Amino acid sequence: xxxxxxxxxxxxxxxxxxxxxxxxxxxxxxxxxxxxxxxxxxxxxxxxxxxxxxxxxxxxxxxxxxxxxxxxxxxxxxxxxxxxxxxxxxxxxxxxxxxxxxxxxxxxxxxxxxxxxxxxxxxxxxxxxxxxxxxxxxxxxxxxxxxxxxxxxxxxxxxxxxxxxxxxxxxxxxxxxxxxxxxxxxxxxxxxxxxxxxxxxxxxxxxxxxxxxxxxxxxxxxxxxxxxxxxxxxxxxxxxxxxxxxxxxxxxxxxxxxxxxxxxxxxxxxxxxxxxxxxxxxxxxxxxxxxxxxxxxxxxxxxxxxxxxxxxxxxxxxxxxxxxxxxxxxxxxxxxxxxxxxxxxxxxxxxxxxxxxxxxxxxxxxxxxxxxxxxxxxxxxxxxxxxxxxxxxxxxxxxxxxxxxxxxxxxxxxxxxxxxxxxxxxxxxxxxxxxxxxxxxxxxxxxxxxxxxxxxxxxxxxxxxxxxxxxxxxxxxxxxxxxx
Amino acid sequence: xxxxxxxxxxxxxxxxxxxxxxxxxxxxxxxxxxxxxxxxxxxxxxxxxxxxxxxxxxxxxxxxxxxxxxxxxxxxxxxxxxxxxxxxxxxxxxxxxxxxxxxxxxxxxxxxxxxxxxxxxxxxxxxxxxxxxxxxxxxxxxxxxxxxxxxxxxxxxxxxxxxxxxxxxxxxxxxxxxxxxxxxxxxxxxxxxxxxxxxxxxxxxxxxxxxxxxxxxxxxxxxxxxxxxxxxxxxxxxxxxxxxxxxxxxxxxxxxxxxxxxxxxxxxxxxxxxxxxxxxxxxxxxxxxxxxxxxxxxxxxxxxxxxxxxxxxxxxxxxxxxxxxxxxxxxxxxxxxxxxxxxxxxxxxxxxxxxxxxxxxxxxxxxxxxxxxxxxxxxxxxxxxxxxxxxxxxxxxxxxxxxxxxxxxxxxxxxxxxxxxxxxxxxxxxxxxxxxxxxxxxxxxxxxxxxxxxxxxx
Numbered sequence: 024x025x026x027x028x029x030x031x032x033x034x035x036x037x038x039x040x041x042x043x044x045x046x047x048x049x050x051x052x053x054x055x056x057x058x059x060x061x062x063x064x065x066x067x068x069x070x071x072x073x074x075x076x077x078x079x080x081x082x083x084x085x086x087x088x089x090x091x092x093x094x095x096x097x098x099x100x101x102x103x104x105x106x107x108x109x110x111x112x113x114x115x116x117x118x119x120x121x122x123x124x125x126x127x128x129x130x131x132x133x134x135x136x137x138x139x140x141x142x143x144x145x146x147x148x149x150x151x152x153x154x155x156x157x158x159x160x161x162x163x164x165x166x167x168x169x170x171x172x173x174x175x176x177x178x179x180x181x182x183x184x185x186x187x188x189x190x191x192x193x194x195x196x197x198x199x200x201x202x203x204x205x206x207x208x209x210x211x212x213x214x215x216x217x218x219x220x221x222x223x224x225x226x227x228x229x230x231x232x233x234x235x236x237x238x239x240x241x242x243x244x245x246x247x248x249x250x251x252x253x254x255x256x257x258x259x260x261x262x263x264x265x266x267x268x269x270x271x272x273x274x275x276x277x278x279x280x281x282x283x284x285x286x287x288x289x290x291x292x293x294x295x296x297x298x299x300x301x302x303x304x305x306x307x308x309x310x311x312x313x314x315x316x317x318x319x320x321x322x323x324x325x326x327x328x329x330x331x332x333x334x335x336x337x338x339x340x341x342x343x344x345x346x347x348x349x350x351x352x353x354x355x356x357x358x359x360x361x362x363x364x365x366x367x368x369x370x371x372x373x374x375x376x377x378x379x380x381x382x383x384x385x386x387x388x389x390x391x392x393x394x395x396x397x398x399x400x401x402x403x404x405x406x407x408x409x410x411x412x413x414x415x416x417x418x419x420x421x422x423x424x425x426x427x428x429x430x431x432x433x434x435x436x437x438x439x440x441x442x443x444x445x446x447x448x449x450x451x452x453x454x455x456x457x458x459x460x461x462x463x464x465x466x467x468x469x470x471x472x473x474x475x476x477x478x479x480x481x482x483x484x485x486x487x488x489x490x491x492x493x494x495x496x497x498x499x500x501x502x503x504x505x506x507x
Numbered sequence: 508x509x510x511x512x513x514x515x516x517x518x519x520x521x522x523x524x525x526x527x528x529x530x531x532x533x534x535x536x537x538x539x540x541x542x543x544x545x546x547x548x549x550x551x552x553x554x555x556x557x558x559x560x561x562x563x564x565x566x567x568x569x570x571x572x573x574x575x576x577x578x579x580x581x582x583x584x585x586x587x588x589x590x591x592x593x594x595x596x597x598x599x600x601x602x603x604x605x606x607x608x609x610x611x612x613x614x615x616x617x618x619x620x621x622x623x624x625x626x627x628x629x630x631x632x633x634x635x636x637x638x639x640x641x642x643x644x645x646x647x648x649x650x651x652x653x654x655x656x657x658x659x660x661x662x663x664x665x666x667x668x669x670x671x672x673x674x675x676x677x678x679x680x681x682x683x684x685x686x687x688x689x690x691x692x693x694x695x696x697x698x699x700x701x702x703x704x705x706x707x708x709x710x711x712x713x714x715x716x717x718x719x720x721x722x723x724x725x726x727x728x729x730x731x732x733x734x735x736x737x738x739x740x741x742x743x744x745x746x747x748x749x750x751x752x753x754x755x756x757x758x759x760x761x762x763x764x765x766x767x768x769x770x771x772x773x774x775x776x777x778x779x780x781x782x783x784x785x786x787x788x789x790x791x792x793x794x795x796x797x798x799x800x801x802x803x804x805x806x807x808x809x810x811x812x813x814x815x816x817x818x819x820x821x822x823x824x825x826x827x828x829x830x831x832x833x834x835x836x837x838x839x840x841x842x843x844x845x846x847x848x849x850x851x852x853x854x855x856x857x858x859x860x861x862x863x864x865x866x867x868x869x870x871x872x873x874x875x876x877x878x879x880x881x882x883x884x885x886x887x888x889x890x891x892x893x894x895x896x897x898x899x900x901x902x903x904x905x906x907x908x909x910x911x912x913x914x915x916x917x918x919x920x921x922x923x924x925x926x927x928x929x930x931x932x933x934x935x936x937x938x939x940x941x942x943x944x945x946x947x948x949x950x951x952x953x954x955x956x957x958x959x960x961x962x963x964x965x
Contacts (some may be wrong), residue, residue, distance in 0.1 A: 090650065098876075417918060421877065424850070424880040427877055427878045428877050429875055430872050431872070432872060433870070433872050434868075434870065436860075436868065439865045439867060441891075442889075443890045444888070445871075445887060445888040445889070446886075446887045447873070447875065447885060449877050449884040450883050451880045451881050
């Protein structure tokens, strides 16, 4: 549990991951045009079908742009984004797809060491394979050999396009089509890299898979795409982490994650999102506009999302599950923390289509400073989803009187056998709670940290061990300076 | 706004409005301006579409498509005998409106207790318009709700109730809106004004009923002002025929320490929308919003609540229960806004629904927007079926299945009716609810359905 030490760590630390790594960047010119798309595709030496898919998405995006179809319904405010002022591709100059760690730019390796992510397999905690994405490209993927023994494919998206085009072609866009929404369309057109994981039939992935995203270059946008396919009876647990340097200018991050689970397969997807949130006055920070969706395609399949959202100036993110297979299960556990001028509009969608499908939503929002934190969730029970069950709990905690916490649940039921429950409450940290702790000799800050970790316990319990520790610490940093 | 609306819908309103304009040309300037502005606003906004967040689950296309004419006044053929089934036994006063117009011969207001004024708004406009200037149209939000604008544009008649300072009225005031069989589809825009002075207490019932099957578009708006320490209960009972459209808005303005409850029971109508908008403007105000909706056939019942906590130390509690059978579609859309300075707010929202048929739909959207930190806000929603164990318990004691279901449904509805404080009103509502739990609702339940599902699974 929290010790006085941690508190000191916390109060000492602002955003610790805000450094810039001096690497030679291979940037393409600013702006978005058909040329840009072709250039990105050419740089990645992609097969024809990829380029075509990108171009389709690009044309659709230009149409959306013309129609001014940028989503405006979320409870967030930001100045218009100039999509022509973004560098859509930026990579460290040394050969990006390094075959071994020796080929990776030492500066980049150093950057990851500084972040506490060692790409050196010997030094790494046993049992976690990492795909490190630096700006637009994946720089290294560890433990590939060991995974290959089991038949697991875990590599960067670019490698997957080269080596396993059939799989990519089959599943790319099957969960999030390029027409899905404004940001997903943009991503489909310009995405540069990401992770790809494929777990064959009956294999339980022997280690945690993880991707670490790092934005380094200025004025660039990061558009990565992750695709995870788990065949019948397989199991995968995937972790995702991210940081970015401190800059005064807002940067766009529009990612897409697609998960596919076949019969009896299980996917557990955990995120600790810690993009640069902007400074105390709300200047700078990442716009995190992400589309994440999983499809429980097979019977008895299960997809579970766990997210800890502490960073980003704006978070717009709704990890969802489409429950198609009978008896499939969807879960969503989320802690979203906003401080200073951060804004978060996050939640989930659970679409029940198969029979006896179940979903659980636990969302905890913490809002401090001038931040606005919204939960937006949809539970939809279709006509054929006999015996569907949903349990939703979304709670908010308010710290300070200038922040806001909001809940926007949508519950749509089309089947009479559905059972669903929704609960929510919003409150501030009680004076009596703080008083209780102080009576026992704890300071107000310590008391708050303990109350918050108790508030978030239900979600942290779902995180893999290494992440749980990190998440706990992050929470402290994000809320630092918000008491008293 | 669809082009269909432009072509036919608004046209008929323009016509009706110019007729209205002529008829009311002798009225005071401020009232005419109020109408003109409201009509202008309505023309600007037009009918809402599914893209409007507040109308996300309810399409008003059936209303927009049709052209309605203003109902003619006069209640020539009606006698008190016709109204018998709708009367409340111990009412202090009964105001009857036929197709939106006051019918003096059917009303009974004599003698009114001291300190209570109750009568028709039209009469008040005619005799003493200056007294209305400060309150009429003051609290209704015309800018965002086109139906409120429409109502204000056609503002003519309705109930007018004023309770003087310190007056306590023990028995209810009954506003009865009756629609009769007419040949062409008509619209009525009743407007009620309820003013409760400091320390006053009263119960008001607003009931909408139909005689016959004619299609009516009734668009009512009620402004309720509760001054300091007033204790007021408003009861909306909507049981029009299954072809009618009914839109109603209750706008409540609450001063310091006032206590207002709004009870609504939606039973009839093809397309019904009931808006309840309390504004807790003074410190220490409390408001209870209690509702029950029973849907069957292809009814569409939409409940929209917007609770505005504008002052500290206020409490608002919402309880809505819905029972949906047939192909009916129920909507619960509750929105609580806690403003920046409204510290120590206690806001609660509960919506429970029973789905009795596979073709019934429910959309619920309990929503919290909180800008103050020292608050306690909760909301909850459940959707489910009758408890099989409870059913089994009753059957094991020799109660047949139909009666057992009826009993359980009535108990579920009873959670809401039980919150009505005034005994004559509660008994009146309970009688209506008991009659309205249709047989189709109670038998077409899980009995056969469960077997079918079992086969599918096995």
